[in-house]
Amino acid sequence: MMLPQRLHKLFTPLIQPLLAVLIGLLAGAIAISFVGEPVFETYKAMWEGAFGNFYFLTSTLARATPILLVGLGVALAFRAGVFNLGSEGQMVLGAVSAALAALCIPGPPVVKLLAAIVAGMLAGGLWALLAGWMESRFKVQLLISTLLLNYVAVLFASYLVAGPFQDKTGSAALAQTPMIDQGAWLPKLFPGMSVHMGFVIAIVCAVVLIVILKYTAPGYEVKMLGLNPFFAQYGGVNKVKLLLLSMFFSGALAGLAGSVEVLGSQYRYVDGALTAPGFAWTGMMAALLANSNPLGTVVTAILLAALETGAMGMERNTEVPLEVASVIQAVLILFISAKLTLKLVKFRRKEREVHGTV
Amino acid sequence: MAHRLEMRNMTKRYGEFTANDNICISLDQGEVLAIVGENGAGKTTLMRMLYGLEQPSSGEIILNGKKVSFSGPQEAISRGIGMVHQHFMLFYDFTVAENIVIGHEPKKYGFFRRKAADEAVQKLAEQFKIGVNTAKKAGDCSIGEQQRIEILKVLYQGADIIILDEPTAVLTPFEVDGLLKTIRFLADQGKSIILITHKLREVMKVADRVTVLRNGKVTGSVHTSETNADKLAQLMVGRQLQKLNERDSISGDILLEAKGITIGQKGEKPELDRVSLTVRHGEILGVAGVSGNGQSQLIQAITGLRAVQEGSVRLKGQDLTEENVLARRKAGISHIPEDRYLWGAAKDATVEETALMGSQRNPKYSEKSFIRKASFRTRVKDWISRFEIKTSSLQEKAGNLSGGNLQKLIVARELDFHAPLLIAAEPTRGVDIGAMEYIHEALLEKRNSGDGILLISSELSEILALSDKIAVMYEGRIAGILDRSEATEETLSVLMAGGKQHDATAKTS
Missing domain, CATH: 3.40.50.300 (P-loop containing nucleotide triphosphate hydrolases)
Known part of the structure; x- marks a missing residue:
């Protein structure tokens, strides 16, 4: 294949999300001019806040880490044709399990670290698997069960760190676990900068996911299952098994997002520290914006993280409030929901056809 | 007498490709004209130009003696040309009557008059002897009924020339008979019908004249009374078709x-x-x-x-x-x-992915669950040349192949399992x-x-x-x-x- 063609193939999936971001920025510009501030200056401040110097750049990447991991998980589920709206719960359970594993499992720090990561992924994966199992066993719609299980998970985690595993050493009784042994921390990539090893893990996960989806038989089957489940079944794909597997790994990636956030930046599970910044929902947005393309998700995750860190920078240096970032995000969500509605309509139509022929 | 409709020297080019090359057809009042040809012969392109969906590269359309050009279907409809598409365009949650009057609803003070609509449709159905249940939801209707709704819709819009695109492809034999009767009846009432099809038996049954297209050109234009199905097939394919012969039974265990x-x-x-x-x-x-x-x-x-x-x-x-x-x-x-x-394909998957189904775990084409695309591609290319499957590349979306070509791809895939x-x-x-x-x-x-x-x-x-x-x-x-x-x-x-x-x-x- 010729090089331009390759480049073309590589960039086509990026055109749509970038266009959406562009229109989002335009909407933001309108909002900024309402506030009466110069648009260009404001966006410049935003850019500086996200990528202005090495420190800001690494902060953006640090923020992108959990977003990217969650996004990859959502993208995987979406590729298999299911909505996993439960990333938040899966992430939180992963985070609290990782923290507890690092605290409770005896052994050298490396063992603690690995055990924590495995525990986090298992917790997230099993939580997602529960929803998948309910769908295949009792026909409980994933869309609903995953969403509702979020509340269960988040509140259960709150209970754990406000009750049995609360850190009682400090004077203020915050809802958080004790601090993890320093040896079990994920190392920072650069001294003094917030980006940690978790970012590398996330990128590795993205590459692995790309390779699996593109070059392997299970990846092919997942893709076909997502594009047309009837075709996949006809060809001998075990729909239930594959669906459960996809859900498990989707949840495991969300769990990993929570784990690396705990092990690489907070060093303990703090109640609300993962839910307040909305990592899970931003991650979902990243995946949907990128059309569930893992490579695209890397780009959109960093972009969305930059939007958030940039907005903080903007607020520091201009009179424009942080909420402008929300305006831009809202426009992006509009884009995504329009696309999703179309997909859902198509899906329904297909279902209708099936019932028609049988 | 002048023809009701004439299309003269119609040519349509897409870049290098000529879809229609100097095609002439004519249609009189009360006549059924069949346009036959293989997939990709240019039937649909010709009709799309008549219906205003495509603009001809050259050529002219003469309607009732006057030269016309349509920039869109709305104009074609307003001049009395209606089209029943192969894929129906109905609102499944609306009733039959609502679907028929859509766009031209009887109104009073801006309000929709349901009863008047019902009556109008009833009358129309009786006039043309087309049986429908006006109060039923379109989604509950059988395929045959849905087609009748489409035909009534076109009649309601006042069409004198009705284009039917592959109308029998989706019907059962009984429904086909009913449709052919309807077509004949409409023609007897003075409507002019253009029937696009490749089923020659139906053509011989219902059409007055046939125009045969091959590779975008007219290869014959004849009265059905002066031809037969074999001759038409020969015009369509450009060669003699082989007869399937009697054969010996070889059945075993x-x-x-x-x-x-x-x-x-x-x-x-x-x-x-x-x-x-x-x-x-x-x-x-x-x-x-x-x-x-x-x-x-x-x-x-x-x-x-x-x-x-x-x-x-x-x-x-x-x-x-x-x-x-x-x-x-x-x-x-x-x-x-x-x-x-x-069942047979995913529209958004590529030709290669569609072909791969069933072989993705075959050790010949996968190694440690990595798919060996290179060796698989050679196999698919072999099918494509053997079955003459027309596709721009292996990366083309399966949904973009014509129905016949996709079918050939599926047949090739399933035959090659040698099951x-x-x-x-x-x-x-x-x-x-x-x-x-x-x-x-x-x-x-x-x-x-x-x-x-x-x-x-x-x-x-x-x-x-x-x-x-x-x-x-x-x-x-x-x-x-x-x-x-x-x-x-x-x-x-x-x-x-x-x-x-x-x-x-x-x-x-």
């Missing part, structure tokens, strides 16, 4: 044995009622029947897509009743599905004559090599041409099994309509 298969909810009438049949090596067992009489369920039961409540499926003596689709495929079943878009049993469901539905001939030959070749084929088709001519034995399905049961020698169109029709085997043979002997 039992290959597939289905016993007492029953599918259905408890307490309800079963969808499939104790169906038993056997397919031997070197035998084609045809399953005839009006679609919707249990054929789909039978296919799904044998391939493992649906669980059976009772009965067993055995292949070469091996019990497959409890096995899943994959295990059955491995045991030696390949399957050309009845609906290529639903002892092939289930071929409607293998040539919506496929042009050239491809049909090719697929039929491939099926016969497979049979001659000693494999068994279960052929399910609602085209009687196909069943009769290919089968060694013919089973007829009616309301979820096998109504009778006939030998090739005793089966005729008449005997099968009786069984298909619910008659007994005894009646069928008695009637003809």
